[in-house]
Amino acid sequence: KNQVEQSPQSLIILEGKNCTLQCNYTVSPFSNLRWYKQDTGRGPVSLTIMTFSENTKSNGRYTATLDADTKQSSLHITASQLSDSASYICVVASGGSYIPTFGRGTSLIVHP
Amino acid sequence: DADVTQTPRNRITKTGKRIMLECSQTKGHDRMYWYRQDPGLGLQLIYYSFDVKDINKGEISDGYSVSRQAQAKFSLSLESAIPNQTALYFCATSDYNTEAFFGQGTRLTVV
Numbered sequence: 001k002n003q004v005e006q007s008p009q010s011l012i013i014l015e016g017k018n019c020t021l022q023c024n025y026t027v028s029p030f031s032n033l034r035w036y037k038q039d040t041g042r043g044p045v046s047l048t049i050m051t052f053s054e055n056t057k058s059n060g061r062y063t064a065t066l067d068a069d070t071k072q073s074s075l076h077i078t079a080s081q082l083s084d085s086a087s088y089i090c091v092v093a094s095g096g097s098y099i100p101t102f103g104r105g106t107s108l109i110v111h112p
Numbered sequence: 113d114a115d116v117t118q119t120p121r122n123r124i125t126k127t128g129k130r131i132m133l134e135c136s137q138t139k140g141h142d143r144m145y146w147y148r149q150d151p152g153l154g155l156q157l158i159y160y161s162f163d164v165k166d167i168n169k170g171e172i173s174d175g176y177s178v179s180r181q182a183q184a185k186f187s188l189s190l191e192s193a194i195p196n197q198t199a200l201y202f203c204a205t206s207d208y209n210t211e212a213f214f215g216q217g218t219r220l221t222v223v
Contacts, residue, residue: 009152034211043116043202043214044155089154091212098209102147104154 002027004092004103012109017080021106023073023090031093035064035075038087038105047075047088077108085110115139118203118215125193125222133188133218135203144186145204145212146170146178155202161186193222 004025013019025033032051036044048057048064050073057064061084063076077084090103116137125131135144142163147155157170159178167178175197177189190197198221204212 031209041200041217041219043204043217044212045214046211049211093209099157099160100212102155102157104152 002092002094002101004090004101006088006090006103006106008106009104010107010109012111013080015080015082015110015112018076018078019080019108021075021077021088021090021108023075023103025071025073025090025092025101025103027071027092027094027101029095030068030071031095031098033064033066033073034091034093034100035062035073036089036091038089040086044089080108080110082110082112084108114216115213116203116205116215118201118218120218121216122219123221125220127194127222129193131190131193131220133201133203133220135186135188135215137184137186137203137205137213139205139207139213140183141205141207141210141213142183143206143208144180145206146176146186146188147202147204148172149200149202149217158188158201190220190222193220195222198222 007022034049035047038044050066061078087105089105091100145160146158161180201218203215206212
């Protein structure tokens with residue numbers, strides 16, 4: 001069964017600090033991995049996409065990494081802001097049908 | 113206007129009632145999805161459709177049905193609502209291997 005596991009489940013940091021969120025997956029065959037940001041009560045919005053051949057991809061203060069051999073990804077947030085408070089969801093699509101499998105998300109709270 | 117519009121945004125209904133959640137999109141995508149989100153459980157796929165003539169069950173389809181009326185419209189029905197179907201429901205659209213675009217969600221409460 002395809003699974004996506006995220007850690008930590010929740011994280012509290014101070015404004016201006018960096019943090020790293022983890023994602024492990026067992027989806028096979030692998031097609032791509034996306035990180036989504038979901039603000040409370042709103043639909044998720046895509047931050048980054050990574051395919052098998054990509055190791056790192058940045059989107060402003062967000063940097064995602066992918067190790068396809070160990071089936072792990074991370075999302076690093078630099079110089080956190082209050083607006084970064086949200087749930088961050090790792091989503092892995094399987095090859096062929098591209099049906100996405102969602103992780104449960106990491107809830108990030110940034111305190112002033 | 114939003115790319116993906118869900119109606120209603122909030123709904124309270126009684127146990128045993130039939131309820132329909134509607135979704136429309138202006139992205140021109142073929143693929144549409146219905147997800148359910150419970151606190152701490154992430155998004156769970158209920159049904160998905162790859163085109164107008166295609167309907168597929170997701171992880172948790174029991175108690176739900178869908179209708180794809182047109183490329184742009186995908187509705188979710190609860191034939192006889194029960195309290196454990198209280199949740200936040202999201203509709204999403206995508207093209208083949210592209211990011212999914214989500215609606216604003218429908219908060220459903222079954223009392």
